[in-house]
Amino acid sequence: MQSRNARIGLKLFCVYLLLYGGFVGINSFSPATMEKTPFAGVNLAIWYGMLLIIGAFVLALVYGVVCDPHDEQPKEEGGADQ
């Protein structure tokens, strides 16, 4: 059984993984897309890169706010059984 904080962490991790996977995937299989300049004359490669950096901070803040400070998982409840 995972603690509440661990479950929140995993959900936020999946959100970021999707963002990061999208970035790496576009770079690998459609690099020309990254050259497009959707806004303010700045290309998608820079916008997306900045989104990943700022997004990491925003998700970290969300995690910090929603985590229960008293939700300490006891030692015995770790993943492995032995």
Place this chain on the structure above:
Amino acid sequence: MIYDTSTLAIIIFFAFVAFTLGLSFYLGGKAKSSAGYFAAHGQIPWFVNGVAFAGDYLSAASFLGICGMIAFYGYDGFLYSIGFLAGWIVALFVIAEPMKRLGKFTFADALDAKFDSRGVKLAAGVSTLAVSIFYLIPQMVGAGVLVQPLLGFPHWVGVVIVGSVVILIVVTAGMVSTTWVQFLKGSLLVIFSTVLVVMLLARGFDVTEGGNDGYAFKTLTTTQADDSLTVEGYQVVPLSGDWADSKFVQLSAEGSDDVVVFSKEKTDDGQVVLHEAQTVTITEAGEKLVNGKPQSKENDLHPIGHVSKLPGDKKKSGPVGLLSFFSTLQNSEVVLWGNQKLTNEDGTSTTVYFQKPTAGSRVLRPGEHPKFAGIRSDKFSDKLNFLSLMLALFCGTASLPHILIRYYTVKDGASARKSTIVGIASIGFFYVLTLYMGLGAMTSGAMDVTNSNMAAPLLAKSMENWLFAVISAIAFTTVLGTVSGLILASAGAVAHDLAGVFLKEKLNDAALVRVAKISSVIVGVIAIVLGILFEKMNVGFLVGWAFSVAASANLPSLVMLLFWKKTTKQGITVAILVGMVTSLAWILLSGDTFKAVYGIDPATSPVPFDQPGIVTIPLGFFTLWAVSLMTQPKEEQLIA
């Protein structure tokens, strides 16, 4: 001269080092017990620990390597920034709190918390040593690179100075002082990098014909009929050997004996444009010739990196904003530099550094660096190489021993979480700055064509000499801090994990600290030797290797221990060893290593691409799963 040794720079530099050492000696008194020496008694405030995370993590690779890669190739260096930061998400959401809960001193503590197994301790201890030493190499190379221009010492002296100072710090103090040194360094790095970027934006871009020493590189236009080249006012020197088949020509101005090398570029309208190049030749007697003449203060390589066209054919952009910095560059033309080594008839070799006028839109797109060019290739294995690197960066951070041990310096899981958030804020902000600093260096006219690692300090030098001194001193402290953390992690692994495996009796507290200090000296000496041997390699590139080994060896065990109940001690032990050995073997057999380390044709490498992560990280998970299933305890054992 690109590097003038300045008294001010030396004073500021030594003041930084003296302050760092003083702080270490002062705080060293607080770390007599092993809990104090290895984990600062778990009493470091979470905010300080968070900034210290940044201090630990923003190593020579981040500051010198990434800025240098961006300065020489454009956007691609920023891919490292993105990958390095993304790794912190794994650390925060998956690893941080369990690490604090399960462990005490070392990474092996956490893995072994439920097993008390000598095998797990041995594997994790060896893996910590392997990753730390791999990570130490680029830090030491970075140290040598910095000291060379700043103090005028050769590379090896810089490496020895750093090694000695760090050994002194670690031996006298331990985790308390290392943490405060990291805090100081992390704060200064972020603050002064911000100052540098603000000054850079205020300066904007200028169109020039060369670097900031005022030298204008010549550009000649000519026509080429068949193989004969005619250039008005010059005589064409006949070429043979490597030179004859190259894209270079040697011209001699009429009435002069001086020979100047140019690179040929064919334009769309059939004309041939010749761009002046720079050359370095090492003679048989070991003398260094720059542009054909002995190197001296008056005859040295010119600084490089300039904008050749701005939007609307303006000569100056004036101050630019955070976004207009990129949009201006997007529509400009920048002169990048490439290099090629040619063999002369007398057997000596000449390295030719040549201009590559490049559209800003290309500079700001991924795939221009040779390491990342694979993303534009039709070969799937080239794309896999890129995917593999990005996976290793993502998974590597949360597996680095010197980062993991920092979770033991705070009092509880909540503090571990909060300090990681502070770390992400500081590190993320710095990585945003790297793109500005790298591109700023690219257009500063101050760069050393032979050394990409010096881009950030030289950008500072193009602004103010005192800023160069401060940035160089911070960069040096950056190396000191990261190396201290790595040596401490290695010493902990030897004293706690490996000594526990090989010694029959348990060491007492004082003996543990003594063994750790002796280990620090040995690891420090190894780091010094490797730092001298790997002098010529880009530090950012070397760190990519350390991430691959860390992610392959450590992450599968950490994650599976936390999330899979059937994980066994045998599974963990074998997975660590398999991940470590396969990733190391892959790296040693890769084309990159063949070329850069052994000097062998990279095409003969037996591995299909250079970065191992995409194969060896899943292999680590698979090994752990398979071995754990094979070694499940029998039911009666579970009941008992």
